[in-house]
Amino acid sequence: MPTQRESDEAAIRQHVGKIVEGLRAKDLDGLRSLYAADVVSFDVEPPLQHVGVEAKMKNWTNVFAVFETVDYEVRDLTLTVGDExxxxxxxxxxxxxxxxxxxxxxxxxxxxxxxxxxDGRWLIAHDQASVPFDLATGRGVVDLQP
Known part of the structure; x- marks a missing residue:
């Protein structure tokens, strides 16, 4: 029988999988349900922070406005899980x-x-997406591979 921590980690991994599914389906309502109402997001597009689930949904709406079809890949997910x-x-x-x-x-x-x-459910309270930058030019480096 799995421990509570193992069960929670499995639930969080499924949660991240639902982000991928929601993006591929362009399902804003499904995505909205994955975030805390007061989520703070440090995304790659301005401003420096996006506060609240509606601001996060605006980011995804912007993606869906540019893309006809969307795919998303997550690689090397590493988790540390506590009680809360x-x-x-x-x-x-x-x-x-x-x-x-x-x-x-x-x-x-x-x-x-x-x-x-x-209430027994894991929600995203904060997320951040970033790219490294070249110190000499101040420009993001976007051609790196994991």
Whole structure:
């Protein structure tokens, strides 16, 4: 029989899988249900922070406005799970076909998730997507592979 921590880790991994499913299906309602109402997101597009689930949904709406088809890949997800909070990091890549018909393999980003358990359910309380940058130019480096 799995321990509570093992069960929680499995639930969180399923949760991350639901993010992938929601993006592929362009399912904003499904995605919304995965985040805490007060989520704070540090995404790759401005501003520096997006506060609240509606701000996070606006980010995904922007993605869906640009992409005809969306794919998302998560690689090397590592989790640390406590009783009420958990965190993890991974690499993520958004790709697909743009509205103009151009296929794009996207770019890999570094992803961090922070989860909070609420009423027995894990929700994303914070996420961050980032790319390294070149100190000399101040530009993001977006051609790296995990």
């Amino acid at each position: 909070v958990a965190f993890g990091h991974c690499f993520g890549r958004l790709s697909g076909t743009l509205k103009n018909g151009t296929a794009t393999s996207g770019m890999w980003v570094r992803g961090t998730f922070c989860f909070r358990k609420a």
